Amino acid sequence: MIVLDFVGVGLFAATGALSASRKQLDIIGFVFLAAVAGVGGGTIRDLILGVGIFWVLEPVYIVVCGGTAAVIYFTAHLLESRYRWLLWLDAVALAAYCVFGAYKGLLVTGSPVVAVVVGTLTGTLGGILRDALANEPSILLRREIYVTAALLGALAFVLSDAIGLPQPFSACAGFVVAIVIRGSALALGLPLPTYRSRPGREHGAIR
Amino acid sequence: MIVLDFVGVGLFAATGALSASRKQLDIIGFVFLAAVAGVGGGTIRDLILGVGIFWVLEPVYIVVCGGTAAVIYFTAHLLESRYRWLLWLDAVALAAYCVFGAYKGLLVTGSPVVAVVVGTLTGTLGGILRDALANEPSILLRREIYVTAALLGALAFVLSDAIGLPQPFSACAGFVVAIVIRGSALALGLPLPTYRSRPGREHGAIR
């Protein structure tokens, strides 16, 4: 599980740094956004579960975010489309982190419902905070499936665990479900059937 | 008091789902925004008070949010103006939740000042988080009285309680104060006397 944790933190940190590069921030801005994206979701997870914040107990996570930000600072100009990279790294990080969040939620509370909710939040809030701070359009409002992938990944892990599969298998199941759903949504531009009747009117148009 | 709690969660969840419908999200987007609006304010309340998060202890609140989101998903197209509904449901939820927040703050800390602050936050933060995530103009910046209604509702509850009224009466007092203030502000477009001298210049105009 520790692998999933570091994959989640490292890749989310990379997406934060890519976002900083799109906004042309300085090196500390890279580190800041990398840290927010990298440990933001996990911080809220630990606050909700009422356990000590993981990076306060183990500051090496902060060092991982800082190192990732430095690497991206010096290499981002090599990428053709940083935003495409950001979306795909975010997809892998989401898959890793929704499973790890569900695992930790289950460990702490023992409730499958809470585990699924916490897994979903852990997988998605880092990206949502990143976009909010970097003033990007929120990934939540994009057409492709996003929260759904984290939710189904967390659900797959919790169900596999409930039917007694060994933990590495359950973790793989959850990871694969999430990455396949989010990946195909990205590759094919797949939306879920959305609420279609009509969009909200502009605010000027309401009284 | 438990009634106020469920009314607050359920109606805030409905406003989150209405917001999701305005943004044409998928069903999971409905559930996500409903959950953020429904339990967001209460989650921050419980974090600040240092008690266990209510929906981690009692996951049925999450089920309420999910159910509300599903109902709105299939009925929102029947509404003439979803944004008017959103504003009015938000008003009732605010009134219920500022009283419940003040009650819980008083119960945990015993300090009336903290109870009023926590009540105000509980009543308003769910709506503020919802608008931030859905990228709507923040309800906080609208002209009509908003935070004031939650603050006076919480204050009315704390004062009634302090002079020894029985709890159901104090709760009614706070609820009625908040709903009358917010409701008449909405119905009549009433602002408090605002700071009028001049708005901030555009950022381009400042050096």
Next chain:
Amino acid sequence: MIVLDFVGVGLFAATGALSASRKQLDIIGFVFLAAVAGVGGGTIRDLILGVGIFWVLEPVYIVVCGGTAAVIYFTAHLLESRYRWLLWLDAVALAAYCVFGAYKGLLVTGSPVVAVVVGTLTGTLGGILRDALANEPSILLRREIYVTAALLGALAFVLSDAIGLPQPFSACAGFVVAIVIRGSALALGLPLPTYRSRPGREHGAIR
């Protein structure tokens, strides 16, 4: 240290109230934004450190925010450029608060890495929350050095403390480092060397 704490809270509260005046909110809007800016960073600091929230334990901080908001409400029209004042008060508050945050982080966890991170967050998050709620362009994305000043101020305090300087000296060192860096950045419009290759394309331009 208690001086730094009150300076940080009071000045951040003043920046929140100035922001409210730019948005022409009512008096309660002033108090709300003053409270968010004044105690927001410290609240997240205390949540992360897992200690009781400072203003719940000592509600006088809330009174300070309310009083500051009232003063600004009646005097803001006297200022030539509220936004310049906001930036400079924010600079002093940031310097005071990054040192106090690092001090509290060191006291609670004993880890210098965590102390620097917590100091940086304490110094910057109040301003970031304020701008997010008031819908101002985030101070984080402005060209001048911001997070860096808080980080180096916290670092200077932690290092001075580590080499055994008496605490008032370490605190002064951190405060002076932060204020000189942020102040000269503001006065001279100094950016750190930023990531320059190219800004992110508009979202319409990506696939």
